[in-house]
Amino acid sequence: MMLVRDSADYIEESKHGCMIDMYPVNESHELVPSPRVLNTHYRLDVLPKTFRGKKTVCVLRNPKDVAASFYFHRKKRVSNIGMDEKKREELLAKLTFSAFLGAFLFDNDCPYGRYFDYVEYMWSLRDDPNLLLVHFEDLKRDPVEVIQQVNEFIGTNRSPELVQNIAEATNFASMREGKKDSTNRLLEKTRNMKEQGEESKEKRLVNSAQDIYRKGEIGDWKNHFTVADNELFDACLDRWAVGKEIPFRY
Numbered sequence: 001m002m003l004v005r006d007s008a009d010y011i012e013e014s015k016h017g018c019m020i021d022m023y024p025v026n027e028s029h030e031l032v033p034s035p036r037v038l039n040t041h042y043r044l045d046v047l048p049k050t051f052r053g054k055k056t057v058c059v060l061r062n063p064k065d066v067a068a069s070f071y072f073h074r075k076k077r078v079s080n081i082g083m084d085e086k087k088r089e090e091l092l093a094k095l096t097f098s099a100f101l102g103a104f105l106f107d108n109d110c111p112y113g114r115y116f117d118y119v120e121y122m123w124s125l126r127d128d129p130n131l132l133l134v135h136f137e138d139l140k141r142d143p144v145e146v147i148q149q150v151n152e153f154i155g156t157n158r159s160p161e162l163v164q165n166i167a168e169a170t171n172f173a174s175m176r177e178g179k180k181d182s183t184n185r186l187l188e189k190t191r192n193m194k195e196q197g198e199e200s201k202e203k204r205l206v207n208s209a210q211d212i213y214r215k216g217e218i219g220d221w222k223n224h225f226t227v228a229d230n231e232l233f234d235a236c237l238d239r240w241a242v243g244k245e246i247p248f249r250y
Contacts, residue, residue, distance in 0.1 A: 008165035
C-alpha cells in the first residue's frame with residue numbers, strides 16, 4: 001500500500017476494509033480510499049474471475065512457525081470472544097498446543113482449507129508472471145531487497161530512498177506501535193456508548209486489534225514444540241513431496 005501511495009506514512013485506515021474475506025469488495029472504498037491493495041486468505045482459484053490475471057503477492061512462511069503463530073492467534077481470539085467466562089475457560093483448556101497441531105496437520109475441515117493445500121496450489125503458480133512468491137524469512141533477513149522486488153513486480157518504480165523508508169516503517173516494532181495508535185483512535189469512537197458491559201467490550205476491542213502482532217520471529221516454534229510434536233510434524237513433512245521443493249527456512 002505504501003508503494004502504491006508513494007509514501008512511507010503509516011496506513012491509518014482499517015485493514016478490514018481491504019479484506020476480501022471480511023468486507024464487500026464493491027464497498028471497500030467506503031473504508032479505504034483508492035488507491036488500495038486488497039488482501040485475502042483465499043486461494044486464487046476460489047476468488048471471483050474478475051481477480052484472475054491481477055498482480056498478486058503471496059507470502060509463504062515455514063509450516064512450523066505458521067502452526068505456532070496460528071495457535072496463539074486462535075487462543076487470543078477465543079480469549080476475546082464475548083461469551084460466558086466459564087465456557088471460555090473450558091474452550092481454552094481444550095485448546096492445547098499438541099491438540100492444535102494434530103488438527104493443523106490432519107484436519108481437512110478448517111477455515112480456508114489446509115495450509116499445506118494452500119501452499120501447494122500457490123507454489124504450482126510460481127512461474128505465473130502475475131504472481132510473486134515472497135518468503136517471510138527473506139522479509140526478516142533483508143526487507144529492503146524484498147520490498148524492492150515487490151516495487152519492481154507491481155511496477156510502482158519508487159526510489160531506493162522510499163523503499164528504505166518503507167522497510168523501516170514496516171518493521172515489527174513499528175507496525176505494533178502503529179496498530180496501538182490506530183486502535184486508540186478507534187476507541188475514541190466508542191467512548192460515548194453507555195450500554196451495560198461496554199468496558200468489557202472496549203477491553204476486547206483493544207486486545208483483538210493488538211494481538212495481530214505477537215513476535216514475528218523465525219524459529220519461535222522451537223519454544224513450543226515438544227520432541228513428540230516435532231517428530232510428528234517432521235514425519236508429515238517427509239511425506240509432503242511438494243514441500244521438499246520449496247526452500248523453507250526454519
